[in-house]
Amino acid sequence: MSSGWTNERSAAGSRNPWLIVGVISLATFMEVLDTSIANVSLDHIAGGLAASRDEATWVLTSYLVSNAIVIPISGWLSDVIGRKRYYMISVALFTLSSLACGFAPSLPLLIAARVLQGIGGGGLAPSEQSFLADTFPPEKRGAAFAAYGVVVVVGPVLGPTLGGIITDNISWHWIFLINVPIGIASLLLVNTFVVEPKVLEKERAKRLKGGLKVDYVGFALVALGLGGLELVLDRGEREAWLESPFILVLAITVVLSLAMLVWWELSRKDPIVNLKLLGNRNFAITLVFMTATGAVLFGTTTLIPQLLQQVFDYDATTAGLALTTGGIATLVAMPVVGALTGKVDTRFLLVPAMLTQAGSLWYLTALNSDFTYGAASMARLISAVGLPFLFVPINSAAYVGLKPNQTNDASALLNVARNLGGSFGIGVAQALLIARAQYHQDRIVEGLNPLNPSYVEGVNQLSQTLGGEAGQTGTLAALMQQVQQQAQVLSYIDIFWGFMIFVLIVTPLGFLLKQGKGGGEAAA
Missing domain, CATH: 1.10.287 (Helix Hairpins)
Known part of the structure; x- marks a missing residue:
């Protein structure tokens, strides 16, 4: 057991701490699965509720906004309400709002239920990570976070596929109703096996002694x-x-x-949000790493299927399967990083993992018009192998030097960093994609004029390929289609270069992390 660490804050009590990992993972699976499962069902939701697809996207937006508001204050709520009690309230709210989503008769009511679902979901991950940080000593946290991380990986991999099967064969309502039995089971297990330590009860009583200050x-x-x-x-x-x-x-x-x-x-x-934690060097650095990881992970998760579908005309199922290989690779790597965290210097895990992300992005910069499904899967595989070596050490190193009563606040801020990083990654990538595609199209079109011998030769060859029936209009239309495709390919390459440079800029910060046994000793 690490110097200075005690189990007085453990959520396992006298039970085996690994039991806690299994118990809290059930709600994690429910929340993560639901986040990705709804994405593939928007068209069905829009059709079923007589709404446009753009209106239906508020089903996703409403959840993200309420989630973003709750996550940073979840540490404070956990301290005020009680960690176990707040966690169970979050699970119950998520479950009940899922039921409301499933039976929603109109889009406004579905969006209102999704807001409540986001509030409930926002309290899950920070509380769960606080459970793990307090239940396991520093040298075992890596393995605990790795086991917990398996569920986080499986959810997004299964989500789109499961959502498609349910929507196509049953009804979109069941993508929400499926949460109800899982939520009930989670509540029963948490109530039975998770303990609220006496030291946390004393801290809560002390906080509330002079009255609740909001x-x-x-x-x-x-x-x-x-x-x-x-x-x-x-x-x-x-x-x-x-x-x-x-x-x-x-x-x-x-x-x-x-x-x-x-x-x-x-x-x-x-x-209500403890920003003073940023004064801890380790914690501040891990926030930067978590933000960068979220940006690259969510950004590329959106870009790769989009590239395959919009530029190379793959169907949605095949494009989604390009990410599945990565999910499998992450699952295989999780136990390895769990065993290494606590035994190997955190810097020797984080820095190579970041360079692996840069390598996968560099691989994608070789993109051309002959880009294949295999190449997309390989790029995702390279990235996915390195992801556990980022998430697990980051979560382990984040608590180095923090006081025991700061784990709730730290967990909340880590999840804020991951979510905002993901939103930035997706938002910036989509904005740049449009701007760079227009830029490259303008540059390519500049060379398409009758005074350019290469242009004349290309038009003649294309005309012969299409045959005489196509005529000049058909030839120019085909040429313009090629120009647009080439411009899109170049714009994706620009985004991948940008992500790679961003990763390389952040990577050296890993050398500034403080070290201790097991990724750091708790400052108890």
Whole structure:
């Protein structure tokens, strides 16, 4: 057992701590599965509720916004309500709102239920990671987070496939109703096996002794800042970004709110979001790594299937399967990193893992018009092998030097970093994709004129290939299609280069991490 660590905060009590991993993983699987399962069912939801597809996307946006607001304050809520009690409330709310989603008769009611579902889901991951950090000593946290991470990986891999099967063969309603039995089972298991340690009860009683002090200003700034930021990133592309008055006003509100949030929370004795944790070097660095990992992971997860479908005309199922190989590779690597974390210097895990991500992105920069399904799968495989060597050590190293009563706040901020990183990755990639495609198309078209011998030769060859019936109009249309495809390919290459450079810039920060046995000793 590590120096200074005790099990007085353990959620397992006198039971085997590995039992806790299994118990909390059930709700994790439910929440992660539901996040990805709804994506493939939007057209069916829109048709079933007499709405357009753009209106139906609010089913996703509403969840993300409410989730983004709750996650940063989940540490405070856990301290005030009680960790086990707050976790069970979150599971119950997620389960009941899933039931409401399944029976929603209209789109507004479905969106309202998704808001509640996002509030419930936002409290799950931070509480679960706090359970693990307090239940396992530092030298065993890596293995615990690896076991927990398996569920986090399986959910997104199975989600789209399961969602498609349910939607096509039963009804979209069941992508939500499937959560109900899982949620009930989770509540029963948590109530039976998870313990609320006495030391946490004493800390809660001490906090509430002088009356509950709620940081209403901080909560309002979180809602405006992080909720608004999620809304900007999710809706920006559809609304033409800053060309839309709505997005422009919202973006200004977000910047002002986040700036005020930092000032306000740092000046508070009992903040709703503990930003003072950023004064811990290890924690600040792991937040940067988690943000970068979220950006690259979610960004490429969106880009690769999109590339295969829009540019190379793959169907949705085949495009999705290109990511499955990566999911399998991650599952295989999880036990390995779990065994190494705590025995190997964290820097020797994180830095090579980041370089692996850079390598997979570099592989994708060789993209051309002959890009194949196998090449996409290989790029995802290279990236996926390195992911466990990022997530597990990051979660293990984040708690080095923190006080035991700071694990709830730390877990909340780690999840904020991952989610915001993912939103930034997707939002920035989609914006740049459009801009760079237009740029490359303009550059290519500049050379397409009758004074260019290569252009004339190309048109003649294309005309002969198409045959005489196509005529000049058909030839030019085919040529323009090739121009657009080439411009799109070049724009994807630009995005992959950008991600790679970003990863390489962040990587050296890994050498600044402090070390201790097991990835660091708890500062008990």
